[in-house]
Amino acid sequence: MTALLSLENVVRRFGEVEALRGISLDVGKGEIVGLLGPSGSGKTTLLRLAGLLDTPSGGRVLFDGKPVAAKGDRDILSRRRIAMILQKPVVFRGSVMRNATYGLRIRRVNEDEARDRALKALRKVGLGELGKRAASTLSGGEVQRLAFARAAVLRPDLLLLDEFTANLDPANITMLENGVRRFREGGGTVLMVTHNLAQGKRLADRVCLLLGGKLVEAGPSGKFFDAPETKEARDFLNGTMVW
Amino acid sequence: MMRVAELPIPPDELVEITLRSLLVSGVATVIGSAIAIPLGSLLGLTRFRGQRIARTILFTFYGFPPVVAGLIIFFLLSSKGPFGAYDALFTVEAMIMAELILVMPLVAGITMSSVAEVDQSILDTARALGASKRQVRATALREARSGVMTGIMVAFGGAVSEVGAAMLVGGNIQYSTRVLTTAVVQETRLGNFEYAAALGGILLVITFGIYFVLGYFQEKGPR
Numbered sequence: 001m002t003a004l005l006s007l008e009n010v011v012r013r014f015g016e017v018e019a020l021r022g023i024s025l026d027v028g029k030g031e032i033v034g035l036l037g038p039s040g041s042g043k044t045t046l047l048r049l050a051g052l053l054d055t056p057s058g059g060r061v062l063f064d065g066k067p068v069a070a071k072g073d074r075d076i077l078s079r080r081r082i083a084m085i086l087q088k089p090v091v092f093r094g095s096v097m098r099n100a101t102y103g104l105r106i107r108r109v110n111e112d113e114a115r116d117r118a119l120k121a122l123r124k125v126g127l128g129e130l131g132k133r134a135a136s137t138l139s140g141g142e143v144q145r146l147a148f149a150r151a152a153v154l155r156p157d158l159l160l161l162d163e164f165t166a167n168l169d170p171a172n173i174t175m176l177e178n179g180v181r182r183f184r185e186g187g188g189t190v191l192m193v194t195h196n197l198a199q200g201k202r203l204a205d206r207v208c209l210l211l212g213g214k215l216v217e218a219g220p221s222g223k224f225f226d227a228p229e230t231k232e233a234r235d236f237l238n239g240t241m242v243w
Numbered sequence: 244m245m246r247v248a249e250l251p252i253p254p255d256e257l258v259e260i261t262l263r264s265l266l267v268s269g270v271a272t273v274i275g276s277a278i279a280i281p282l283g284s285l286l287g288l289t290r291f292r293g294q295r296i297a298r299t300i301l302f303t304f305y306g307f308p309p310v311v312a313g314l315i316i317f318f319l320l321s322s323k324g325p326f327g328a329y330d331a332l333f334t335v336e337a338m339i340m341a342e343l344i345l346v347m348p349l350v351a352g353i354t355m356s357s358v359a360e361v362d363q364s365i366l367d368t369a370r371a372l373g374a375s376k377r378q379v380r381a382t383a384l385r386e387a388r389s390g391v392m393t394g395i396m397v398a399f400g401g402a403v404s405e406v407g408a409a410m411l412v413g414g415n416i417q418y419s420t421r422v423l424t425t426a427v428v429q430e431t432r433l434g435n436f437e438y439a440a441a442l443g444g445i446l447l448v449i450t451f452g453i454y455f456v457l458g459y460f461q462e463k464g465p466r
Contacts, residue, residue, distance in 0.1 A: 053370055073375045084371035090364045093386055103372035150372065160371075 001028030004064055004158055004189045005050055011058035012045050012213075019045045021213040022059070027158070032180065032190040034204030034221065036197070036236070041210040043193040044087060044162055050191055051084035051160045063158075080107065084160035087193075089147030091135035096127060099135045099146055103154045121153035122146075124179060126172075141168050148176050152183055159183055161192035165199065177203055197237065201225050209233050251435050252426065252442075256418070261445060264422040267338045267409070268402035274339070275346030276395050282347075283354025283394070284380045288366070301355065304348030312344035313408030320412065333414040338422070341408035349398040350391075357390025358383040392461040396454055403450055423449075 100118035413420035
């Protein structure tokens with residue numbers, strides 16, 4: 001499988017702290033890869049590097065075979081093929097519709113098409129009737145659904161999800177997970193951080209376990225959950241890991 | 244009570260003075276904001292060497308004495324100054340230039356502080372959805388809209404109420420550069436205290452009206 005995203009020996013330091021310590025990882029086109037690990041293991045840092053929101057202190061990030069960097073607008077064309085949903089999604093001032101069309105408007109998609117596409121995306125997450133509402137009045141769960149629609153409407157090649165269903169009820173989790181499946185069926189690639197092991201098992205083709213900024217184990221989802229190779233992975237899955 | 248015929252300034256001239264006050268301060272605020280808002284957003288969102296010094300200099304200009312601003316423009320436009328050939332001293336244009344010096348630091352500084360307060364996650368979200376640097380700045384400005392509007396209002400208030408610069412580079416020339424504030428000074432000197440107070444009242448009412456409209460847009464903006 002051709003890699004859409006590759007991390008080559010990526011290091012990220014914040015002062016004295018080494019958040020990522022030589023991570024190498026490929027995400028193939030059309031694949032859903034889950035990033036697992038305890039809090040503070042470097043998952044979000046890795047996702048931000050993949051989304052070109054941050055620059056590694058060492059190593060390289062390649063998108064579609066080309067080295068890319070988060071510096072300024074140098075690789076904006078690559079960045080516009082990626083969309084990321086942050087761990088704590090926020091809304092811009094204005095209506096739900098204005099939020100949903102944000103990425104399309106900055107890509108100069110004409111207004112009618114943008115509204116049409118956004119409305120379809122909002123309907124898929126159950127927000128079709130709320131287009132005119134001020135986004136600031138949405139509940140936490142509605143904001144998460146809006147964030148998903150706002151990213152998915154861009155039809156990116158790579159969708160980065162950082163705990164995109166945290167704090168949602170089961171019905172909404174199912175709704176967004178179905179959205180991820182539809183996105184993949186349309187040819188999209190997903191790299192997602194999750195603390196929900198069951199979700200990792202349901203959605204991911206492959207999972208990677210990060211511990212202390214290192215990639216401890218990576219492999220097909222079924223194998224990882226049923227027969228993990230490392231002691232760390234077994235402890236993590238059993239909930240007996242002391243970290 | 245004075246009758247119309249006894250008024251120190253006839254009504255038609257008073258209207259002219261009032262409109263000139265609005266023109267000078269309005270144009271200075273519009274041009275100043277057009278320059279200062281992008282500058283303020285750049286300073287508020289970009290990290291660069293010497294940023295702290297740049298900010299401190301900008302804040303220092305908050306208290307820039309209007310008369311010094313007038314003096315600078317006077318020097319530049321006087322017959323011996325570098326732009327003396329343009330013969331622009333004692334014109335409305337010269338007054339606008341002097342007020343620009345007062346308006347720009349206020350708008351730039353308040354814009355800078357307002358955009359710097361915008362939540363980093365808003366900026367990250369904009370980037371994560373594909374915004375360029377310029378589009379991220381535009382998004383930050385929209386999010387900081389209330390603060391930016393406050394900057395514009397404060398700057399307009401400063402421009403419409405200042406007298407030192409307007410007097411120095413405008414000269415308070417009848418039918419040419421006289422504005423409400425310089426007229427107040429003149430009528431006070433002439434002992435027409437009631438009339439000077441009435442002019443001050445007009446200035447206050449106009450300022451209130453403009454703030455009312457600007458405040459409406461400030462509050463009406465998207466939540």
